[in-house]
Amino acid sequence: MKSKKVALINLGCPKNLVDAEEMLGRVAYSGSTICQYPEDAEVLIVNTCGFIDDSKKESIDTILKMAKLKDDARCKKLIVTGCLAQRYPDELQKEIPEIDHVVGLKDFDKITSLSGSGNKGEKSLSVQCNDDWRNRIRLTPRHYAYLRISDGCDNRCSYCAIPDIRGKFYSRTIGNIMEEARKMAGEGVKELNIISQDTTSYGIDLYRNKQLHVLLEKLSKIKDIEWIRLLYTHPGHFYPELINFIAKCEKVCKYIDLPVQHCNDTILEKMRRGVTHTQLRTLIDNLRNHIPGLFLRTSVIVGFPGETEEQFAELLEFIKAVKFERLGAFTYSQEDGTPASSFKKQLPEKVKEQRQKEIMLAQQEIIIKKHRGLIGKSIPVIVDEMSEKGIFIGRSYGDAPDVDSKVIIQKAHLKAGDIKNMLITGTEGYDLISTLIREG
Numbered sequence: 001m002k003s004k005k006v007a008l009i010n011l012g013c014p015k016n017l018v019d020a021e022e023m024l025g026r027v028a029y030s031g032s033t034i035c036q037y038p039e040d041a042e043v044l045i046v047n048t049c050g051f052i053d054d055s056k057k058e059s060i061d062t063i064l065k066m067a068k069l070k071d072d073a074r075c076k077k078l079i080v081t082g083c084l085a086q087r088y089p090d091e092l093q094k095e096i097p098e099i100d101h102v103v104g105l106k107d108f109d110k111i112t113s114l115s116g117s118g119n120k121g122e123k124s125l126s127v128q129c130n131d132d133w134r135n136r137i138r139l140t141p142r143h144y145a146y147l148r149i150s151d152g153c154d155n156r157c158s159y160c161a162i163p164d165i166r167g168k169f170y171s172r173t174i175g176n177i178m179e180e181a182r183k184m185a186g187e188g189v190k191e192l193n194i195i196s197q198d199t200t201s202y203g204i205d206l207y208r209n210k211q212l213h214v215l216l217e218k219l220s221k222i223k224d225i226e227w228i229r230l231l232y233t234h235p236g237h238f239y240p241e242l243i244n245f246i247a248k249c250e251k252v253c254k255y256i257d258l259p260v261q262h263c264n265d266t267i268l269e270k271m272r273r274g275v276t277h278t279q280l281r282t283l284i285d286n287l288r289n290h291i292p293g294l295f296l297r298t299s300v301i302v303g304f305p306g307e308t309e310e311q312f313a314e315l316l317e318f319i320k321a322v323k324f325e326r327l328g329a330f331t332y333s334q335e336d337g338t339p340a341s342s343f344k345k346q347l348p349e350k351v352k353e354q355r356q357k358e359i360m361l362a363q364q365e366i367i368i369k370k371h372r373g374l375i376g377k378s379i380p381v382i383v384d385e386m387s388e389k390g391i392f393i394g395r396s397y398g399d400a401p402d403v404d405s406k407v408i409i410q411k412a413h414l415k416a417g418d419i420k421n422m423l424i425t426g427t428e429g430y431d432l433i434s435t436l437i438r439e440g
């Protein structure tokens, strides 16, 4: 039977991206042809995000846009999957009749059979979920990849729907992760971005205690891997061996993504974050003292139910005092089915937005000062792409792909994936300007 042309539109965070890459691998393996542009596809898959209101809106808008392509004779089937599909299957099917199938999260077998030539199961893989990486089609540039080490979450923060969407926390085995990481290195990956819902808890379910430091040590021995970056760590789950290993291993970027969400004790307790203001400050001081040159990234939620002016002021002061190198501020989103959605004193959107603005303004000043302080210093940078002749765009070790700042590299002969020391010569908005330091 003729192979179907399939396109996938991915939305959301790197965790969703890895799902999309594994899904595409399955679809291609089962005999379908993957095409780049939705307009060329007979089957369209939208991998949605349903984390907060803004991402839900983006997902719905994208589905509606793709639904319009069904007027064109080429597109015969619209499949919606991902977090939003997992959360609201009936509502989606009812509200958007153009959708042919709503498929739950990671139901790869169903996606494969629905998007294929109709020979259900003919070439489907009989593998465990842990092995979906084998045919994964990476959508990131050749030189970096996201490596998922665990999924699901047992933390049950009161505002978060993720545990209901992605289920209980489970870790992949070290052997399984290493196999994938070696394959990535063989394909040209130099930077591994470690992801999960709760990276710092890695191994607790499989090995009875946390094993992220053990995993990092093994990953750092892979010859061609030069940078390893930690995303989505939990401030309540750091432990001394991990901090020591990050400090001593040259390949582990001195960069930690540490979402604190708030600092006021009452709010932290209502959020069920399992940490106090004092514990957060102690951890941050500890990390900064042990790891020179550390770039700390965080995210905060403003306008949590009942957040008073004083509690918000405490958060603002905390941010000004800690001076995170990178920060994202989000307005609280009232998520169906979460405990916090039924808390009293939900705040008006206007108040939340005003507080978000104040945080971002304070952070802007911090970043500008920090970036000015880097002028004249040399800093390792990975080259991501050439933007025009002789001008390259890269990222410092303190910048994760997509979410952080960029480094503009002037007058150089480089290629994507090169990691070089650059002299920072200036700033441009949130970005840095640099030139290559000649070696030898």
Ligand code: SF4
Pocket (backbone or CB within 6 Å): 153, 154, 155, 156, 157, 160, 161, 162, 163, 197, 198, 234
């Ligand atoms: S740690 Fe909290 S915020 Fe993060 S995924 Fe788990 S429950 Fe959600």
